[in-house]
Amino acid sequence: MEAMEPPLIEVRGLSKVFKVDQKRPGLRGALKGLFRREFRDVQAVRDVSFQIQAGELVGFLGPNGAGKTTTLKMLSGLLTPTRGEAKVLGHVPWKRERPFQKQLTMVMGQRSQLWWDLPAWDSFLLNKEIYEIPKPQFEETVHELSTLLEIKDLLEVPVKKLSLGQRMKAELACALLHRPRVLLLDEPTIGLDVVMQKKVRDFILAYNHRWKAAILLTSHNMDDVSELCSRAILINHGRLLFDGSLPQLQARFGHDDLTDAMRRAFAAMEKEEPGLAVP
Amino acid sequence: MKKYWFVFSLYWQEGLQQRASFFIDRFRSCVTLISFYYLWSALLKNRPSFAGYDYSQMITYVLGMDILRSLVFASRTYEIAGDINHGRLSAYLLKPVNFFVYTFFRDLSEKSINLVSAMMEVIGLTFLFHLKVHWPHDPFTWIWFLAAVGGAIWLNFLLNFMVGCWGFWTAESGGPRFLMELFVEFSAGAFFPLDILSKRLQAALQLLPSPYLVFFPLQIFLEKTTRAQLIDGLLIQLFWMAALSGIVYGVWTRGLSMYGAQGS
Amino acid sequence: MRQVLKYARIWARLALMSYGVQAASPLSSFGYLAGKLLRVAFFLVFLVAIFRHTRALAGYSLEEAALFFLTFNLVDILAQLFFRGIYGIRGMVREGDFDYFLIQPVNVLYRVSFNTVDFLDVLTVIPVLGVTAYVIEKIPGGLAGHHLLAYALLTLNGLLIAFAIHIAVAALAVLTQEMENTIWIYRDLMTLGRFPAAIYDAPMRGILTFVIPIAVMISFPAQAYLGKLRPIWMWHACFVSAASVALSLWFWEFATRRYTSSSS
Numbered sequence: 027m028e029a030m031e032p033p034l035i036e037v038r039g040l041s042k043v044f045k046v047d048q049k050r051p052g053l054r055g056a057l058k059g060l061f062r063r064e065f066r067d068v069q070a071v072r073d074v075s076f077q078i079q080a081g082e083l084v085g086f087l088g089p090n091g092a093g094k095t096t097t098l099k100m101l102s103g104l105l106t107p108t109r110g111e112a113k114v115l116g117h118v119p120w121k122r123e124r125p126f127q128k129q130l131t132m133v134m135g136q137r138s139q140l141w142w143d144l145p146a147w148d149s150f151l152l153n154k155e156i157y158e159i160p161k162p163q164f165e166e167t168v169h170e171l172s173t174l175l176e177i178k179d180l181l182e183v184p185v186k187k188l189s190l191g192q193r194m195k196a197e198l199a200c201a202l203l204h205r206p207r208v209l210l211l212d213e214p215t216i217g218l219d220v221v222m223q224k225k226v227r228d229f230i231l232a233y234n235h236r237w238k239a240a241i242l243l244t245s246h247n248m249d250d251v252s253e254l255c256s257r258a259i260l261i262n263h264g265r266l267l268f269d270g271s272l273p274q275l276q277a278r279f280g281h282d283d284l285t286d287a288m289r290r291a292f293a294a295m296e297k298e299e300p301g302l303a304v305p
Numbered sequence: 306m307k308k309y310w311f312v313f314s315l316y317w318q319e320g321l322q323q324r325a326s327f328f329i330d331r332f333r334s335c336v337t338l339i340s341f342y343y344l345w346s347a348l349l350k351n352r353p354s355f356a357g358y359d360y361s362q363m364i365t366y367v368l369g370m371d372i373l374r375s376l377v378f379a380s381r382t383y384e385i386a387g388d389i390n391h392g393r394l395s396a397y398l399l400k401p402v403n404f405f406v407y408t409f410f411r412d413l414s415e416k417s418i419n420l421v422s423a424m425m426e427v428i429g430l431t432f433l434f435h436l437k438v439h440w441p442h443d444p445f446t447w448i449w450f451l452a453a454v455g456g457a458i459w460l461n462f463l464l465n466f467m468v469g470c471w472g473f474w475t476a477e478s479g480g481p482r483f484l485m486e487l488f489v490e491f492s493a494g495a496f497f498p499l500d501i502l503s504k505r506l507q508a509a510l511q512l513l514p515s516p517y518l519v520f521f522p523l524q525i526f527l528e529k530t531t532r533a534q535l536i537d538g539l540l541i542q543l544f545w546m547a548a549l550s551g552i553v554y555g556v557w558t559r560g561l562s563m564y565g566a567q568g569s
Numbered sequence: 570m571r572q573v574l575k576y577a578r579i580w581a582r583l584a585l586m587s588y589g590v591q592a593a594s595p596l597s598s599f600g601y602l603a604g605k606l607l608r609v610a611f612f613l614v615f616l617v618a619i620f621r622h623t624r625a626l627a628g629y630s631l632e633e634a635a636l637f638f639l640t641f642n643l644v645d646i647l648a649q650l651f652f653r654g655i656y657g658i659r660g661m662v663r664e665g666d667f668d669y670f671l672i673q674p675v676n677v678l679y680r681v682s683f684n685t686v687d688f689l690d691v692l693t694v695i696p697v698l699g700v701t702a703y704v705i706e707k708i709p710g711g712l713a714g715h716h717l718l719a720y721a722l723l724t725l726n727g728l729l730i731a732f733a734i735h736i737a738v739a740a741l742a743v744l745t746q747e748m749e750n751t752i753w754i755y756r757d758l759m760t761l762g763r764f765p766a767a768i769y770d771a772p773m774r775g776i777l778t779f780v781i782p783i784a785v786m787i788s789f790p791a792q793a794y795l796g797k798l799r800p801i802w803m804w805h806a807c808f809v810s811a812a813s814v815a816l817s818l819w820f821w822e823f824a825t826r827r828y829t830s831s832s833s
Contacts, residue, residue: 336760347626478597483604484607487611
């Protein structure tokens, strides 16, 4: 292992509890809802710890509601944890300090930061001002990214006229204009066709190699994981189940197929088998 | 028929769920009510009448405005343009439901919730400020009044439906709709009685259907119309109802054929 | 200084982009612009009509009453011009844009407020300013320099209070994520300021001066111009704006903190 430098992302004992509003159905429920509300506690993330070095591409895996997005949100500063600590790029994320924000990016699946009615180029220019990117660097980065993503000709087209795949690529470009050192990607290939998924994956790999960024991505898609990630963190019911390389995952759950290995891992969790976490 | 009443109750439920926006709409009515109450009180404080209205009549007009606005203007027809532009219309067309009747019942639901609230506001204000309402002397007035109100509801529904149909021709009907609603509100006498305006302006406005939405019914209620004027007014209302029905029918069929042709 | 330039450039970019979006739907924009101007024109017609039947409204002449109304419009339109983005905050929260704002290295409130700059407001404010100048010139007594200054300063002061109200509303929208139209409560309450505060009775005037400072925002500047405002009230005005800005900023911080501890 190369890195003698401190990890880019350090997480220790991170936990998050939500209070969820109970909505009641029917007319009577609606009337009651006018006056009184009930809440219940949901433990989304439970005592999660891990570290990520620069240049690592880590897959964050788990079923829906496992706590992946919540963890990512805490690392981006969007959410404050109930307990625990984290340090990203030496900063506490939920303090949302400017130097930290300038080196981070988060892409949230279906949500877009591009303006719908305008060409992507306009949204790029906005980010240029927000991240205070100097003009020459901006032009260089746009050139590199749009070449890698094959969207050079699409930048002047209104975003609403682009296909889903083209939009996703433009979205990625926009998110990376400031050359962040930490990328948090939440379901980056969701809704894309197979060809487009591969292209996005290739791009992420290329970015990772080029700028040695730490990339943490969540996905349902096994191909995303097997093709991109050197390391996988499995999480379910908010708890970290496994943290290691892919070969280790397969060795542990003894199968050639990665999907089956994962399924066994989650099944084991359901049965509350001890000693699951780190190999 | 039963299915349309189901629509009615569904939107009642939905209305309660959207409690925030409903209360805010009513809040707006209350504020308008209060500000006009104070305005006319200030103007009529030291004089027996203003433009032919005594204090009681003017206050009754203001209260009547609030009630009629909820009855005549409350509507969800603004959703029509959106339904058209986003292709949701197709879902309605496929169902064994007449879209026109469906929309009308949806509106009825909206109007009745607003009416209940308007009545509470008016009653509340009357007690709070010890207002003297000018009730009709002749019991028959009520019948004419309700007939005119019925006509007004139908008229405005047609107008709104027609505006909603603009969605067939453009995705930008929001702006024009806003303009239209504003103009109608003003020319309907929904802010102030139209007869305080100059004779020329009044004459110009009488050419439009809008004075028959609020001003005319309230004139009946305040018993400020002669027999002849009453009959004339009702006939003109009927004329507009017929004319607009024809226009709406034409616009709707035309628009529908365009909608189908585009496959939205 | 660099920060100021950065924020200026961001504003310029956002304004350009907002214009781009509006230019994409010219029909709608025209409708809204015409509607806004029509609303102002209608009310002026109403005022003129009132003064056909009376010499004074609560002791004010037509031009003086018009000044109150126009001041209302100035504060209202200028507030919209600067804080238009806040009207869309619920959409931003729902669509996830708000999350992006939190992650990016820009002041979130700034980003939200200026996310939309409505050029129609610029087009609306120009004629309103024109009519205001015309009315001011018509008021007997000539243009007293220090009165004019007091008017300008107090209008600016009113704008600051509007600023505070917008921030509070934005904070509320972030907190509850359900209050769709809170900003409309403010807009509706503001309409109470269309008339000179003198038409309201003492308790109401008290509310409008101390509880919901609409009189402070709108009536005070006009009264100051007419030389009818005692200095102590000007101090009160400053106090109200300072206090409300401070309070609302605190509330915003509170709301953001709450959001980041519970968004799911």
